[in-house]
Amino acid sequence: MDSFEERISRAVRLIGNAGRITAFTGAGISTESGISDFRSTGGIWARYRIVTYQEFIASHEARVEYWHMKHELFSELKDARPNRAHYALAELERMGRLTCLVTQNIDGLHQDAGSSRVIEIHGTNRKAVCLGCGNLWPIEEIQMRVKEEGFEPRCEKCRGFIKPATVSFGQPMPEQEMARAHDCAVRCDLFIMIGSSLQVEPAASLPREAHRSGAGLIYANRTETPTDSLAAVVFREGAGDVMESLLERIRQ
Ligand SMILES: [Zn+2]
Known part of the structure; x- marks a missing residue:
């Protein structure tokens, strides 16, 4: 070289x-x-498994698990x-x-x-999206709701599941x-x-x-x-x- x-x-x-x-x-x-790259070892990725889009849609437990991971990630990344x-x-x-x-x-x-x-x-981790109606929120707003109301945020308008506006595995x-x-x-x-x-x-x-x-x-x-x-x-x-x-x- x-x-x-x-x-x-x-x-x-x-x-x-x-x-x-x-x-x-x-x-x-x-x-x-x-x-850190999610492929690299250690840190947050070692403590959580990957929740696929299909699991997120299908299961309450998967949504709660996913939001716990995203919540921890958010506090790690917000000062980057x-x-x-x-x-x-x-x-x-x-x-x-x-x-x-x-x-x-x-x-x-x-x-x-x-x-x-x-x-x-x-996609982006800076926004959250309703999987039902497509409504968008700043991620800070939904992270606050997750902390105060629980780890399965729902859309007030259509009761759809809210997810960070990123492309998940399987999506x-x-x-x-x-x-x-x-x-x-x-x-x-x-x-x-x-x-x-x-x-x-x-x-x-x-x-x-x-x-x-x-x-x-x-x-x-x-x-x-x-x-x-x-x-x-x-x-x-x-x-x-x-x-x-x-x-x-x-x-x-
Ligand atoms: Zn909605």
Whole structure:
């Protein structure tokens, strides 16, 4: 692998030559903000099992278990702040250099950093939704109700189950967001992937689709991915270091 500086130079040239740039982020971009990937060991994920969407719909016990997990997660995440990589992407957008920002993350840190056009393909933990009528609430409001009224919040209007507005295991991906993400992948000429191990479909196919449509790929991820060989530049360094170095050079 070439030196960090050489790879930064190559990536900066690709960014300079690109008309439409799509960034795609996964859990790895938020680890420097203290948010652990659910795949990593320890912490909250070791104490709770995964409740699927089907279980959530079907069983009172599963809903209570799920809300207990989400409640504990909420207190763990509510102080998380964006890091250098989030801010760099927001800055690229302000400079008019970023066309699309697609994320697998549900933490809302891109918006906190100032990114305005974020496509959240796994939904968001910042809102809660009624599965009956689609009504939305700020998550703080429902977390407060959970604490005071019990761990199975219901919609006042339709008595439907309320769930954080994230895509659970077993739940279909949001069609509109997936269509927009696909569009961003096939219409860009540079696709920058940050912090995803590209293990989960359909997200994993986005860089493949971008590559097939002629886009260059830049990958920044701590571990190997199944499509590293397609990428023009691969970084194993931390997302903050990579994005900060890129931004510094682009500003010059
Ligand atoms: Zn409702």
